[in-house]
Structures are given as structure tokens and as C-alpha cells.
Amino acid sequence: ACVCVCVRTCVCMCLCCSRASQGCLLSEAQRLVGVEMNEYFCDLTQRTLARHHMTERCQVIEADILDCHELLNQADVVILNNVFEFFMPPADQIKMWRYLHTAIRHAGCYIVAAPSLEDSFDALKLTDIDLDTWVSPVACRSDHHHHCYRHQAKQHSRSAVLSDMADGVSTSSHGDEEDALNAFHVYITQ
Numbered sequence: 001a002c003v004c005v006c007v008r009t010c011v012c013m014c015l016c017c018s019r020a021s022q023g024c025l026l027s028e029a030q031r032l033v034g035v036e037m038n039e040y041f042c043d044l045t046q047r048t049l050a051r052h053h054m055t056e057r058c059q060v061i062e063a064d065i066l067d068c069h070e071l072l073n074q075a076d077v078v079i080l081n082n083v084f085e086f087f088m089p090p091a092d093q094i095k096m097w098r099y100l101h102t103a104i105r106h107a108g109c110y111i112v113a114a115p116s117l118e119d120s121f122d123a124l125k126l127t128d129i130d131l132d133t134w135v136s137p138v139a140c141r142s143d144h145h146h147h148c149y150r151h152q153a154k155q156h157s158r159s160a161v162l163s164d165m166a167d168g169v170s171t172s173s174h175g176d177e178e179d180a181l182n183a184f185h186v187y188i189t190q
Contacts, residue, residue, distance in 0.1 A: 029076070034060035035068055065096075072103040080113040081184075084120070094124055101129045109189045111135060116185040135187035 036042040042062040049055050065072070072078065078100075084093040097120070104111065111117070117131055 030057060032058040033071060034058075035063050035065050035071070036060050037062070037064055066099055069103050072100070073106065075104070075109055077110045077112065078104055080111065082114060085115070085123075090124055093120075094126055097121070097124070097126055097129060101134060104189060107189055110138070111187040111189065113185050113187070114183040117187060118185075133190065135189050138186040138188055 034045060036045065039062055042060050045060045046055075049058055049060070061068075084096055088096065113120070117135065121127075121129065121131065
């Protein structure tokens with residue numbers, strides 16, 4: 001699994017770091033970093049970024065996120081896209097959540113997650129991390145995500161990535177983009 005982090009950094013945790021490359025296109029973040037454990041996917045993503053001239057602000061590093069404490073500590077946005085459920089047994093998922101809870105402690109860092117933190121914690125019966133003291137949900141009406149992100153961006157200068165993601169979201173009636181966006185839950189650390 002992979003993580004995407006943003007400085008003005010965005011850190012992405014997602015297969016093949018596709019969120020890091022999307023962030024490069026959709027945001028003005030100074031730096032986007034994908035963290036990928038799999039050498040093949042890391043190399044594939046680096047080649048894709050190079051082919052499309054996206055390496056100035058966007059990079060993918062081959063590493064275990066457990067070794068990237070400083071990167072997570074500097075991140076303005078951390079994107080977690082189905083990174084644990086399909087790749088880790090429950091005991092390892094619990095260990096990862098406990099690590100992320102300690103690594104992402106600075107106030108004002110956005111966490112964009114799918115599934116929601118609540119769903120992930122409930123499925124694991126993880127009760128030793130108090131979500132209410134760690135993060136606050138960013139309230140968005142499901143049919144107006146892009147307006148909410150724009151509003152939040154105006155309130156929080158560190159959220160350029162969210163603001164730009166909102167601009168790239170289609171509000172057409174096709175539904176695919178809106179369904180994909182509805183899968184994400186946004187939180188801000190306290």
C-alpha cells in the first residue's frame with residue numbers, strides 16, 4: 001500500500017500513488033510525496049511522472065510509512081485511500097493506526113480518508129484512539145463537496161490541495177465523479 005503526503009506538502013497512501021499525480025495536476029501544493037512499499041509500483045509511478053513532466057513538485061519514494069515519521073509530521077494533507085483494509089491483517093492495521101495517530105499530531109493537518117476513520121476504527125474495534133480529541137470532521141453536504149472544500153480553503157490557508165481538488169470535481173449529473181468524491185471523508189487535526 002502507498003501513502004500520499006502534501007508541503008504545502010501532501011502525503012498520499014494509495015496504490016501506485018495515483019493520488020500524488022492527481023494532486024500535481026489539481027493543486028498548487030509546493031510538494032507532493034507518495035510513499036509506496038512496492039518497488040514495481042514505485043518505479044512505474046516515477047516513470048509515469050517523468051513521462052508527463054510532473055517530477056518538479058511530485059515524487060514517489062519507496063519506503064514503509066512506518067519509517068516516514070518526519071514526512072508525516074510536516075504534511076499539510078495526508079490522503080489515505082483504502083490503504084490498509086486490503087493489504088494488511090487486522091493486527092497490522094491497528095499498529096498502523098496507532099503509528100499514524102502519533103505521527104500526525106500537529107494541528108491543522110487535513111486527513112482525507114476512504115473509508116471513514118470511524119468505519120475503519122469500528123471494523124477493527126479500535127477504541128484506544130479517541131477520534132474526538134485527535135481530529136474534527138470537516139462538515140460537507142454530500143451534494144456540495146466542492147463548495148465545502150472551497151469554503152474550507154478560504155478559512156484554512158494550508159488547504160490549497162483541497163481547494164484545487166474541488167475545482168477539478170465535475171458537478172455534472174454523470175455521478176461517477178460525485179460518487180468517488182462521496183467516498184472520501186475529510187478531517188482536520190486538532
